[in-house]
Amino acid sequence: MPSLFAVGLLLAASPVPSSPEAPASPEIRRRAVRDFVDSRQHDVLDELLRFLAIPNLARDREGIHRNADHLVAWMNRLGLDSRLLEASDPGAPPAVFAESKTPGASRTLVLYAHYDGQPADPAQWQSDPWRPVLRSARIDEGGKILLPPGARDRIDPGWRLYARSAADDKSGVAAILWAFAALREKEIAPTSNLKFFFDGEEEAGSPHLEAIAAAHRSVLSADAWIICDGPVHASGRRQVVFGVRGDANVDLTVYGPARPLHSGHYGNWAPNPALRLARLLASMKEPGGRVRIPGWYDDVEPLKESERKAIAAVPESESMLRGELGIAQPEGEGRSLVELLTLPSLNINGMRSGDIGDQARNVIPTTASAVLDLRLVLGNDHRRQVERLIRFVKGQGFLVLDREPTMEQRRHNPLIATILERPGGYNAARTPMDLPISRSVIAAVQSVSEKPVVILPSLGGSLPVSILTQTLGTRAVIVPIANPDSNQHAENENLRLGNLWDGIEALAAVMTME
């Protein structure tokens, strides 16, 4: 297998074709990029394997800096003069930035992906989250571990690469950089000035993105940010997405006795915090899934006609999803998944009191905690939504604090909850779908797709797009590439290799769009 370094040097040595004879047609460009991908699959895979082997939790300073250094070196090999954009907070993960001017181009795009990943509990994984392994198929479909393919071995697009961030979002970084490399090697000029921005703390809510954007406003100015993150449509069709839900996470803790008690000697007398938490959580939603917190849906900005139409045109995928996920009855009282994702949500990401399994003991625990995930849509404000939650909990009879209760507070208040919004909450954002840039991106992605591209007003997921649009006054369009069954954010995250090949094509099409 040729070393990446050699490939990088080669690419760096070939200058941008400053004035190609004639702009190639979309179809010729597409074939050239496809040809590049076909001939370079081993290199792409090799590079991604090495990238995924670097632990990438936003709070792991050393790991994050190793990732950033890896990226800088890689981009430099591609001929991109990259550098770190840092917030004044010395603990903040840096963004990795580079710029490639296109002579004659009047439009500037920022290509965004993130190189940090969600936490991972190795005990829940089939293999170490930061030791990527290749499998012949999805684990639950019998996928077996494969040796890294030799230079002459065929790579099956159905193979899965298992690692934290394989899908979310190092494959996004890889798709962007390899698309750029493809255009370089095939001497196809982009049609826009290109900037590259790789976020190092997206999974932590990008708490420093606003500061970085504010400090580097002119460096980051652009007509649009192209966000490469998230999965393609559940049907397998490519999609272009014009918005994201906002997101806020909340830590909620309720209290029992000040020290853990023997559940025999004190059981039926000492209040059990797990039961208190269960009651409180159960009170928050109706059986059908509607959030009972007053005002939860009040601020929702109605969808535009074009957005409603786009949603109506999204192909049906729920029966397939329900079968695959074993869901007999989804929430939402009959409304479709896409429709539900245009509403604010309330989810329990985690819940814990005492221990289960081998570690379970006959005790009444002292606390019970949950992490709640509040997704927000256009019109919602994350602080206002958290305030509504707090008001609701107070209405259920709780004294609500922002810290642990004192013994005095415990002695005088039967019900106490500590509620704290985690740093990194942000609001939703939506780019109008009928802007010229919006149409261009749709056309570009459609140009590399056999089937009609799914057009979505908003992802169910979140990206710190509102921070960008508010701070930089720009637009954002999302071009997701990951497989929908990637276990994003969960154990056994995986990338279907074919999705990366397709993603490189899609990103190259966007870089060369009309």
Next chain:
Amino acid sequence: MPSLFAVGLLLAASPVPSSPEAPASPEIRRRAVRDFVDSRQHDVLDELLRFLAIPNLARDREGIHRNADHLVAWMNRLGLDSRLLEASDPGAPPAVFAESKTPGASRTLVLYAHYDGQPADPAQWQSDPWRPVLRSARIDEGGKILLPPGARDRIDPGWRLYARSAADDKSGVAAILWAFAALREKEIAPTSNLKFFFDGEEEAGSPHLEAIAAAHRSVLSADAWIICDGPVHASGRRQVVFGVRGDANVDLTVYGPARPLHSGHYGNWAPNPALRLARLLASMKEPGGRVRIPGWYDDVEPLKESERKAIAAVPESESMLRGELGIAQPEGEGRSLVELLTLPSLNINGMRSGDIGDQARNVIPTTASAVLDLRLVLGNDHRRQVERLIRFVKGQGFLVLDREPTMEQRRHNPLIATILERPGGYNAARTPMDLPISRSVIAAVQSVSEKPVVILPSLGGSLPVSILTQTLGTRAVIVPIANPDSNQHAENENLRLGNLWDGIEALAAVMTME
């Protein structure tokens, strides 16, 4: 500090006084034992420190056997010809047994304690659960770690020994064996034949106790078993207890999507198992604490007049407990703690879905689990009570299974719960308080106590007494010695040393009772 071995040899060398000149009065005996305890505190502490350093989870075969070997060697040094009683299951922890005949005695007592301990999560402890440390006071009262006292240092009875099983129940084993050693050294003859039985799996529910008892019926026959386990009364007064609640633990799991989902892309649509569990648990109890499961209280055998009177005479300790534990409002709708402990209970020992804290991820978890603790009173049967729970869960719309659901089951049943009773459940037991043996034990414990002894028909906690009484046709009386604030079963378990000194006295009094 004289080595224990030397002490052991000395004791072994002094034969049982086969016919003392005249039986010493209770007061003379008491003073002799007190004198022994005062002069041997350093040895007792030294021995207990070494015993507590041996990990003692019932499922940790190696650790359990190291404990059993330690006990056998110790008992042999005391002149007791000890041996292991084993179940046919080779993985079962052995009981450690010895016998000491008393010439002329017509009564036989078995002295019972257990040497295994509850699981312990070191992360939740202030010091390693199996590296005992001595503190000047309770941690939350500012107790500081002390160096092991030198031979001439005074030992404060208020000091605390922190370790798993310091209170529950290696101090019980220690109290029994040192009481026996005291009588030997002071040449005081017991009034009963003594048998010693140290259980190695009590905290796992003693699942092999019935088999061991059945296999060694004649070896274990006795007029009564004296159980040294549990805390003295919350008021600090000694207590004699005539029964225990039964106990059953149940693992309960409910299901969400078959694989973890991104809570943005699927939140409001995919059912959340944590919420389902919260709803189910919340439905099980009324706000006041009464269990809503039909029939829960139906089998309860009413208290006898003498038992009701004893309960009415138990000193009030709730206001103190509530202050210390920060409980503003206990469960039970105004009924007293002792009264509530005569009813069957339902508690959540642990509850978990996904992760909280640093490990939290934006996912919809696949499962949510709880471990329930069912305490039972006379009249209840643990299997029947678990059946009621299962029927109730079915009534809430769940398909109840005894294994993980198949994908087919998931696809066709919105609500699925797996419910399994853990091995080791057993029923409650109560010994009538007016039997001669009952009165003798009360008198013996009273003889070493300044304040009136608390007489309790039943502990809130559980011990496998019903297995003994049913298999061996014997009686059981409990003589607890641990401090009530020992954090039994929880992190930072600790023994107040003065409770061990008092416990040795109490056990010696029982061994020499009329």
